[in-house]
Amino acid sequence: MASRDKILKQLKRLSFPFVFNPYTDYCTDWDTPGAPRIREKNLASLMEALDGRVRTIWFGRDLGYLGGRRTGIALTDEAHLQNLMQISGALDIRRATTGPAIAERTAGTIWRILEQLEHMPFLWNIFPFHPYSEGNQSSNRSHRRQERRDCTALLEAILEWTGDCDLIAIGNDAAAGLNEAGLRCITVRHPSYGGTADFISGMEKIYERDFSGSAQRALF
Template identity: 45%
Template structure:
């Protein structure tokens, strides 16, 4: 498995009511070369993660319409693209959409933790695409069991290639899915729907961060 081969395999997927950011172009927000930009974003990100020697995945559920749909990167919105190269040296990212960068609340919480820890994990999702409601591409929905079956082989290949030893599941959906890989799984509350405090507390305990470290990291992002 190589980053190029992995991204090429992702780009080959085509599912109903699912936006594939590595192959599809949004007629409303995307630049003409958006899919190519997102493939490059992910390819260089995976290469950088492998060179760092990541052995942990932070695993969310799927790409959201304000975040990964636009960037091609899990748990990462456009607002945080400039930080990628600092946390993952060698990663080259580019905004694939027109207009100002769009921020996402979950990404803000994820990146606050990334600023506070020494070795970054790989950010990934159970379902690496953006599932949406029929006829409404700018909504989020849960993937179906049939859709999830389509990506099982690729997720297994990714975990095997990087020799992942631990998955930090962001939310119960991710935790349930992650059990199948035979590695240690730690579940952290997802920060959405009122879960910010529990998410921060869980990450603080997991990484033994000082009290208020994540609040300070959020403030740094605003400077």
């Protein structure tokens, strides 16, 4: 079985042009001293808390500049780090940036579902870094196919570490990446660009429960 240490080492070895690796790269605008190490420890703490009890993985496409780039955790912004600790049992989760905690709309919608689940899924991206437009790190772009393929061994290590579990792709891009790797998944609409209601409805079908209260909170 792939170990957490092996996965973290693989993460830190990967580097691409116009891609921010939150576990090795330092943002001169927002990061505190030692920020890459803090983000690495955030991920390590989450993996330690969920080790041996992952039933489901939620997959996004890649990290966003307001979310996982800053926290080191997929689908999670700074506004929900405390929620992450409470729900997952992770003990060593810290902010790695200066200034006020930044909230990301997509992460807010996703965490309104996560807060209601009995079993915390593992959160990951098919491309686990932050790709940005050349000259503007405060931007998001879709990763390139070759960039994703260069992370195939890392994806395999993640699946080896979790063991047999269900895969949920949040958005068609995440689903396409998983399918290309020969993996079967359940796909739900991504909550961005007006997809909040469809995302929640999709999760209701998967988990066979009512998340309608989440839809109301996501709107206001």
